[in-house]
Amino acid sequence: MKRLKDYIGSSIGIRLTLYYCAILLTTLVLxxxxxxxxxxxxxxxxxxxxxxxxxxxxxxxxxxxxxxSLNDPELVDQAGSLELWVEIYKDGELISKSxxxxxxxxxxxxxxxxxxxxxxxxxxxxxxxxxxxxxxEVAHPLKREKHFLAVLSGLLIFLMMGATLFAMVSGYISxxxxxxxxxxxxxxVKEINTGKLDERIPLSGPKDExxxxxxxxxxxxxxxxxxxxxxxxxxxxxxxxxRTPLAVIKSYTDLLxxxxxxxxxxxxxxxxxxxxxxxxxxxxVNDLLFLARVESKxxxxxxxxxxxxLIEEIAKEAQALSQNISVTFTSCDLxxxxxxxxxxxxxxxxxxxxxxxxxxxxxxxxxxxxEGNFAVIDIIDSGIGIKEExxxxxxxxxxRVDSSRQSTGFGLGLALSKEIILLHQGxxxxxxxxxxxxxxxxxxxxxxxAIKGKNASR
Ligand code: ADP
Numbered sequence: 001m002k003r004l005k006d007y008i009g010s011s012i013g014i015r016l017t018l019y020y021c022a023i024l025l026t027t028l029v030l031x032x033x034x035x036x037x038x039x040x041x042x043x044x045x046x047x048x049x050x051x052x053x054x055x056x057x058x059x060x061x062x063x064x065x066x067x068x069s070l071n072d073p074e075l076v077d078q079a080g081s082l083e084l085w086v087e088i089y090k091d092g093e094l095i096s097k098s099x100x101x102x103x104x105x106x107x108x109x110x111x112x113x114x115x116x117x118x119x120x121x122x123x124x125x126x127x128x129x130x131x132x133x134x135x136x137e138v139a140h141p142l143k144r145e146k147h148f149l150a151v152l153s154g155l156l157i158f159l160m161m162g163a164t165l166f167a168m169v170s171g172y173i174s175x176x177x178x179x180x181x182x183x184x185x186x187x188x189v190k191e192i193n194t195g196k197l198d199e200r201i202p203l204s205g206p207k208d209e210x211x212x213x214x215x216x217x218x219x220x221x222x223x224x225x226x227x228x229x230x231x232x233x234x235x236x237x238x239x240x241x242x243r244t245p246l247a248v249i250k251s252y253t254d255l256l257x258x259x260x261x262x263x264x265x266x267x268x269x270x271x272x273x274x275x276x277x278x279x280x281x282x283x284x285v286n287d288l289l290f291l292a293r294v295e296s297k298x299x300x301x302x303x304x305x306x307x308x309x310l311i312e313e314i315a316k317e318a319q320a321l322s323q324n325i326s327v328t329f330t331s332c333d334l335x336x337x338x339x340x341x342x343x344x345x346x347x348x349x350x351x352x353x354x355x356x357x358x359x360x361x362x363x364x365x366x367x368x369x370x371e372g373n374f375a376v377i378d379i380i381d382s383g384i385g386i387k388e389e390x391x392x393x394x395x396x397x398x399x400r401v402d403s404s405r406q407s408t409g410f411g412l413g414l415a416l417s418k419e420i421i422l423l424h425q426g427x428x429x430x431x432x433x434x435x436x437x438x439x440x441x442x443x444x445x446x447x448x449x450a451i452k453g454k455n456a457s458r
């Protein structure tokens with residue numbers, strides 16, 4: 001019993017089939033009962049009215065012809081095929097009795113039609129005084145009706161069983177076929193691991209719930225695969241960027257070990273190179289740590305911030321640090337809801353790039369403006385520009401455009417800026433013309449409307 005229960009519990013197909021068969025059987029039984037009770041009621045009603053008709057025929061015959069003969073088949077056969085037993089009493093004496101009664105005597109009953117048991121069988125009986133001391137009693141045995149109802153019940157039970165059995169078998173086959181994709185899905189899920197993320201579930205058949213489930217599952221695999229690959233690329237790129245300064249440090253320490261300690265020039269050069277490499281590693285580790293913090297959606301300290309003031313400060317700082325590039329700004333009072341430190345870092349990375357990737361005596365313009373519900377900050381440079389094919393990957397971690405590989409950056413600045421701007425419910429866009437310059441536009445929601453929740457994170 002427990003094994004049967006476990007088997008049923010382990011299969012949706014069997015459960016669904018049994019569930020729908022139970023519903024079907026209940027419906028059929030209810031319909032059968034309605035048919036049986038309806039037929040019983042209709043047959044009894046018909047017998048009832050024919051018995052009453054027979055009594056009034058007898059009464060008419062007595063009134064018009066002054067006599068009653070139960071041998072006249074016309075008299076009681078008004079009831080058609082209905083078998084009627086009739087007894088007529090005059091002043092309490094039985095004067096006539098229908099031949100089909102044989103030696104049966106009807107029990108005395110004066111009243112409307114009711115059902116009684118007579119000699120072991122169910123009989124409808126009715127009695128009436130029809131005047132002149134004449135009393136008529138009519139009865140009808142329900143044998144035929146009972147037989148008809150028994151045959152009908154048997155037939156209905158047979159049909160119900162047949163229909164339920166058919167529904168069970170065909171239902172099980174069709175449910176099992178319908179759920180087949182689930183079995184494929186389960187097998188595929190078991191097969192998938194990090195080394196096999198390119199597996200997909202074949203999509204076929206109608207676009208039903210199972211199709212949509214398989215499709216959603218494939219999309220999830222797509223995202224997982226992308227995430228996993230970018231994680232692998234990230235680790236590879238980070239290791240690569242750490243390996244270079246480490247190799248430099250190692251080769252200079254080897255050099256020092258061999259001759260450097262006594263050679264002042266080599267000693268000086270080694271110390272400087274090792275310090276530079278250490279600094280570069282420190283920068284990379286700091287950037288990575290900061291990126292990890294930004295990606296973990298930290299709680300930002302949102303305040304109402306005037307973009308004009310922030311831009312003014314950044315532009316002045318930038319101008320002070322770069323002598324041969326002109327940094328100008330055009331700004332008006334525009335308020336946003338932002339974490340000043342984070343936003344400053346995001347904008348500074350863009351301004352820093354605009355200076356780094358500029359031409360000799362080039363210029364950088366910082367402009368703020370309003371566009372709909374957004375404050376927009378454009379950072380425009382007249383620098384080396386970016387080739388169109390490089391634009392889609394520009395905000396990826398560790399991505400550096402080939403021509404600028406000689407730069408000292410790690411390719412993390414734009415990824416960081418984008419993450420920070422996204423944390424502010426904003427966006428960042430870039431347009432560029434190769435060798436002519438680039439424009440990075442930062443979109444931030446105007447204050448108000450406020451960002452959802454005080455320290456909202458995306
Ligand atoms: P990096 O630290 O290398 O500057 P970023 O993420 O800031 O990293 O930039 C990624 C790459 O995008 C850079 O290596 C550079 O090739 C390109 N880039 C970014 N900003 C500009 C710009 N204003 N003009 C031209 N190229 C740019």
